Amino acid sequence: MKKEPALYTPERLQAFAGRVLVLLGVPEADARLTAHALLQADLEGVESHGISRLPIYAKRLREGRIRANPDIRIVRTGSVLKVDGDNGLGQVVSARAVEETIPLAREAGIAAAFVRGSNHFGAASYYCRIACEANLAMIAMTNSPPAIAPWGGKSPFFGTNPIAFGFPTGHGAPIIADLSSSVAARGKVILAKASDRSIPPGWAIDEDGYETTDPAKALRGTMLPIGGAKGYALAMSIEMLTGILSGAAFGPHVGSIYNDSDGEANVGHSFILLDISKWMDMETYLQETDRMIGEVTGSPRNADADRIYYPGERRQNEYARRKSQPLKLTEQTEAELLQLGSELGIPFE
Numbered sequence: 001m002k003k004e005p006a007l008y009t010p011e012r013l014q015a016f017a018g019r020v021l022v023l024l025g026v027p028e029a030d031a032r033l034t035a036h037a038l039l040q041a042d043l044e045g046v047e048s049h050g051i052s053r054l055p056i057y058a059k060r061l062r063e064g065r066i067r068a069n070p071d072i073r074i075v076r077t078g079s080v081l082k083v084d085g086d087n088g089l090g091q092v093v094s095a096r097a098v099e100e101t102i103p104l105a106r107e108a109g110i111a112a113a114f115v116r117g118s119n120h121f122g123a124a125s126y127y128c129r130i131a132c133e134a135n136l137a138m139i140a141m142t143n144s145p146p147a148i149a150p151w152g153g154k155s156p157f158f159g160t161n162p163i164a165f166g167f168p169t170g171h172g173a174p175i176i177a178d179l180s181s182s183v184a185a186r187g188k189v190i191l192a193k194a195s196d197r198s199i200p201p202g203w204a205i206d207e208d209g210y211e212t213t214d215p216a217k218a219l220r221g222t223m224l225p226i227g228g229a230k231g232y233a234l235a236m237s238i239e240m241l242t243g244i245l246s247g248a249a250f251g252p253h254v255g256s257i258y259n260d261s262d263g264e265a266n267v268g269h270s271f272i273l274l275d276i277s278k279w280m281d282m283e284t285y286l287q288e289t290d291r292m293i294g295e296v297t298g299s300p301r302n303a304d305a306d307r308i309y310y311p312g313e314r315r316q317n318e319y320a321r322r323k324s325q326p327l328k329l330t331e332q333t334e335a336e337l338l339q340l341g342s343e344l345g346i347p348f349e
Contacts, residue, residue, distance in 0.1 A: 006328075006329070006334060007326030007327065007328060008326055008327055008329065009326050009327075010039050010042070010043060010322070010323060010327060012349075013039055013042070013051050013327065014035045014036060014038075014039040015035075016337070016341070016346065016348055017031075017034070017035035017038055017039070017051055017054050018031045018032050018034075018035040019031075019346050020054060020058055020340060020341075020344060020346065021034055021035065021057075021058075021061070021068075021089075023344050023346070024058060024061040024062060024068055024344075025061065025068030025069060026061070026068045026069065026089065026092075027068075027069055030069075030088075030089065030092045033091060033092060033095055034057075034089055034091040034092060037091040037095075037122045037123070037126050038050050038051045038053060038054060038091075038122065039051060040123070040126055040129075040319075041122055041123045041126070042322075042327060043318070043319045043322045043323050043327075044123070044125070044315040044316075044318050044319050044322075045314075045315065045318040045322070046123050046125075046315075047191060047330075048185055048187030048188045048190065048191045049122045049123045049185075049187055051329070051333065051337070052191060052194070052329075052330065052333045053120070053122070053187075054337065054340070055333075055336040055337065055339075055340055056257050056258060057089065057257070058340055060119075060257050061089075065087075065257070065263070065264065065265075066087060066088070066089060066119055066257070067086055067087045067088050068088075068089075069088075070085060070086035070087060070088030070089075070092070070093065071086045072084065072085055072086055072088060072092075072093060072096050073086065074096075074097075074100055076104075078108070079104045079105070079107070079108035079110065079111040079112070080111070080112050080113075080114070081097065081100055081101055081104070081111070081112070081113040081114070082113075082114055082116075082246075082247075083096075083097045083100075083113050083114065083115040083116070083246075084115075084116055084117045085097075085115055085116065085117040085118035085119075086117055087117055087118075087119070087264050087265075087266075088117075088118065088119070089119060090118050090119040090120045090121030090122065090142075090267060090269075091121055091122050091126075093115060093117075093118040093119075093121070093269075094115065094118065094121045094127055094269055094271070095127070095130070097113040097115050097269070097271055098113065098127050098130055098131065098138075098271050098273070099130075100113065101113045101271055101273050102131070102134055102136065102273060104273075105136055105273035105274060105275045106136075106275050108275075109274070109275050109278035109279075110272070110273070110274050110275070110278075111272075111273050112270065112271060112272045112273070113269075113270070113271045114241075114242075114245050114246040114247075114268070114269075114270050115242075115246055115248070115268060115269040115270070115271075116246045116247045116248035116266065116268050117248065117264075117266055118248070118265075118266075118267045118268065118269055119257065119265050119267050120144070120257060120265070120267065121142055121267070121269060123178060124140040124141070124142060124162050124163070124164035124178050125140075125164050125166070125176045125178040125312075125315065127140045127164070127166075127271060128140055128164050128165065128166025128174070128176050128178070129166065129174065129176065131166050131273055132166045132167065132168040132174035132176070133168075135168050135276065135277070135282065136168070136273050136274060136275055136276065137165075137166060137167045137168070137273070137274040137276055138164075138165070138166045138271060138272065138273050138274070139163065139164070139165055139270075139271075139272040140163070140164045140166070140269070140270075140271050140272075141161070141162070141163045141164075141238045141241055141242050141269065141270045141271075142159075142161070142162060142238075142242055142267060142268065142269040142270075143158075143159045143161050143238065143239050143242040143243045143248065143249075143250065143251075143254055143267060143268050143269075144159030144160055144161060144162075144186070144254060144267065145159055145254050145255065145256035145258075145259070145262075145265070146158065146159060146251060146252045146254065147159055147160045147182065147186045147222060147223045148160060148161075148181060148182055148222060148223050148224075148225050148231070148232065148235050149205075149222040150232060151225070151228070151229040151232040151233075153222075154205065154207070154208070154209035154221070154222060155222065156221075156222045156223075156252070157251050157252055158181070158232070158235040158236060158239055158251055159181075159186075159235070159239070159251075159254060160180040160181055160182040160185055160186045160223055160235070161180065161181040161234070161235045161238040161239060161242070162178065162179060162180040162181070162185070162238075163178075163179065163181070163234070163238055164176065164177060164178035164179070165177045165311075166312075167289065168276070168286070168289075169286065169289050169290060169293065170286035170287065170289065170290045171290055172313070172316060173312045173313050173315070173316030173317075174312055175289070175293070175310060175311055175312050176311060176312030176315065177311040177312070179226070180226070181225055181226060181231050181232075181234045181235035181238060182203075182223035182224060182225055182226060182231065182235075183202060183203050183204075183223065183224050183225070183226050183231075184199070184200075184203045184223070186219075186223055189203065189204065189215045189218050189219055189223070190215075190219070190258070191330070192215040193215035193216055193219065194330055194332040194333065195330045195331075195332065197215070198213040198214065198215070199212075199213050199214075199215050199218060200213065201213055202224065203218065203223065203224060204217075204218030204221055204222065204223050204224055205218075205221050205222055205224060206218070206220065206221040207220050207221045208221075209221075239251060241270045242268040242269055242270050243268045245270065246268040246269070246270060247268075248266050248267060248268025249265070249266035249267070249268070250268070253266075254266065254267055254268075255267075293310050296308065296310055297309065297310055
């Protein structure tokens with residue numbers, strides 16, 4: 001008889017992740033932040049960026065390929081911050097960059113941080129939410145290890161390079177659009193492989209350039225860009241803003257935490273924050289934004305749609321549904337966390 005998957009409360013998973021990171025030398029506040037970011041992704045239904053990433057983070061921290069307590073250096077020029085993450089955890093480096101950019105945006109109306117020397121930072125939406133809670137709008141971007149071929153090619157060059165937009169609203173969830181430059185995030189393919197599931201057609205091609213639904217072949221091949229050549233152009237544009245302008249690695253020079261032969265990842269991020277009150281009265285902005293949301297969600301539906309959502313609403317609904325109930329983990333993630341807990345002397349129950 002097949003074993004039923006165990007269930008874990010979000011609080012227990014987050015506490016476990018935090019304890020693991022502290023034992024690996026991460027300062028307690030940074031460990032709490034990283035654990036919170038991971039569980040936020042799980043609760044929003046983005047498991048590919050959730051606690052399933054903890055084992056590989058832990059492995060690289062133990063090896064020294066990610067620095068547990070980085071010396072993050074920030075240089076300001078006007079309303080622009082140049083951030084060197086000193087090879088720290090991506091969530092820690094990114095949150096610090098956003099935190100330092102918020103007062104600059106309030107001062108100048110618009111401010112940006114360009115980050116080098118970082119690592120995988122999780123879901124870009126996490127940082128948009130931080131900005132929205134401060135009544136700021138944000139554009140967040142990152143590059144990533146090579147996964148998309150130049151249009152017409154078959155060898156990976158650019159990462160899946162996500163971009164996210166965040167806008168505060170007057171009611172409920174902020175407007176958050178978080179999308180990769182590929183048809184699907186590569187993390188979803190990694191999760192499908194770990195779960196022994198196939199991937200949908202149209203996501204990826206194999207090493208020979210043929211479409212595949214086998215996640216293992218997809219990981220050896222290349223992801224397909226969203227919208228064909230348009231997605232390739234988007235990936236390259238994000239590479240300019242996150243790799244070139246930040247001084248980080250770009251394209252095939254970005255290291256992968258999943259590749260044992262790679263050195264430091266040197267991932268680049270960029271965060272652009274806007275103080276809406278410098279453009280218009282905040283009350284007017286919120287009224288107009290909520291009016292637009294009402295008109296969008298109230299517009300005529302096609303026959304197959306039960307309702308129309310605005311970007312970010314489904315994430316918020318999923319979070320509200322999941323936060324008070326236990327979560328299921330894939331068999332591989334559960335096994336990896338049990339092994340990690342055993343190695344560090346932390347019971348994972």
